[in-house]
Amino acid sequence: MSVTIKDVAKRAGVSPSTVSRVLSNHPRISHATSEKVRAIMQDMGYHPNIMAKSLVSKTTQSLGVILPKPAEELFLNTFFMELIRGIVAQANRSGYDVVLSSGSSEQEEVDAVSRLVYGGRIDGAILLYSRKNDPVVDFLSRNQFPAVLVGRSEQHSNMITVDTDNIQAAADATRHLIQMGHRRIGFVSGPPELVVSVDRMEGFKRALQEAGLEYRKDWIVEGEFLQESGYRAMSFFMNLPERPTALVVVDDMVSFGILRGLYELGYRVPEDVAIVSFNNIALSELSTPPLTSIDIGIYHLGYTASQALIQSIQDKNKVDETIHYQRHIVPHRLVLRESSMFSPSAPMSPPTL
Numbered sequence: 001m002s003v004t005i006k007d008v009a010k011r012a013g014v015s016p017s018t019v020s021r022v023l024s025n026h027p028r029i030s031h032a033t034s035e036k037v038r039a040i041m042q043d044m045g046y047h048p049n050i051m052a053k054s055l056v057s058k059t060t061q062s063l064g065v066i067l068p069k070p071a072e073e074l075f076l077n078t079f080f081m082e083l084i085r086g087i088v089a090q091a092n093r094s095g096y097d098v099v100l101s102s103g104s105s106e107q108e109e110v111d112a113v114s115r116l117v118y119g120g121r122i123d124g125a126i127l128l129y130s131r132k133n134d135p136v137v138d139f140l141s142r143n144q145f146p147a148v149l150v151g152r153s154e155q156h157s158n159m160i161t162v163d164t165d166n167i168q169a170a171a172d173a174t175r176h177l178i179q180m181g182h183r184r185i186g187f188v189s190g191p192p193e194l195v196v197s198v199d200r201m202e203g204f205k206r207a208l209q210e211a212g213l214e215y216r217k218d219w220i221v222e223g224e225f226l227q228e229s230g231y232r233a234m235s236f237f238m239n240l241p242e243r244p245t246a247l248v249v250v251d252d253m254v255s256f257g258i259l260r261g262l263y264e265l266g267y268r269v270p271e272d273v274a275i276v277s278f279n280n281i282a283l284s285e286l287s288t289p290p291l292t293s294i295d296i297g298i299y300h301l302g303y304t305a306s307q308a309l310i311q312s313i314q315d316k317n318k319v320d321e322t323i324h325y326q327r328h329i330v331p332h333r334l335v336l337r338e339s340s341m342f343s344p345s346a347p348m349s350p351p352t353l
């Protein structure tokens with residue numbers, strides 16, 4: 001016979017309503033009472049009926065995480081795994097489960113999100129990316145559904161966002177290379193439809209302009225956040241008649257592809273090409289050479305996004321038309337390593353093979 005909430009209440013010497021409040025993390029329940037009741041629940045093997053609770057409270061205690069790519073491609077970049085780790089850590093700490101959803105096209109993503117929302121399967125949603133004219137953001141905003149965007153929204157002023165100051169971060173990365181003596185600096189960007197790509201390009205341009213350096217379109221390459229994009233970018237740069245001596249790269253995984261391409265062609269980093277990258281994932285200090293990278297606090301981005309969403313769900317004043325725009329900025333820092341620590345003294349020339 002299964003243990004009921006009344007059984008737990010009787011054993012704890014409290015009312016069933018007190019046990020219910022403990023389960024919902026009610027602020028008026030003392031820490032001592034909460035600890036006592038939870039210990040008895042564990043001892044008796046009591047597990048709340050989530051479906052029944054959901055029908056009464058009209059909540060699911062679940063957050064939806066909307067992935068930007070099909071899972072098999074997404075998880076090739078450890079950035080997203082670390083981001084999700086932060087989301088799950090805060091969600092679990094607050095008593096929420098996490099539901100992952102994705103689609104291979106924008107329409108499939110909208111369809112997946114609509115099933116979660118209209119089916120009452122989640123209390124709020126976290127988007128792991130920010131696109132221009134994003135139909136998923138439009139859908140969530142139109143339905144006034146609690147949502148947090150990891151990134152910056154260009155289309156909805158009432159969207160809660162958690163972001164890095166990507167313009168400033170890219171400017172910092174570029175200024176470092178300028179301070180090291182580089183005057184021919186290229187940029188390896190992400191997909192142009194992503195706001196993060198736009199912002200980092202803007203920061204790159206600003207730093208060049210401040211230093212009186214030329215912005216050259218032939219030194220700009222766009223691609224996906226994958227190693228293969230970096231490898232292809234390197235092939236492009238090496239075929240130019242005049243090549244940059246340094247690169248700002250939008251993502252560490254892309255930088256790994258660049259390192260592989262340079263190694264195969266016989267070029268040295270940082271002596272022939274210096275590199276500053278983004279995200280500072282764990283592997284960046286283990287590469288050859290170790291990557292100088294902008295640490296954007298990936299785990300904290302996810303943790304803060306989860307925290308902000310749960311707060312908006314629990315605060316009824318923030319799920320109606322009076323929602324105010326909130327932008328949470330996670331600080332960044334430049335982590336210096338070997339890939340950029342070289343001052344060029346002469347134009348780069350092909351290696352002797």
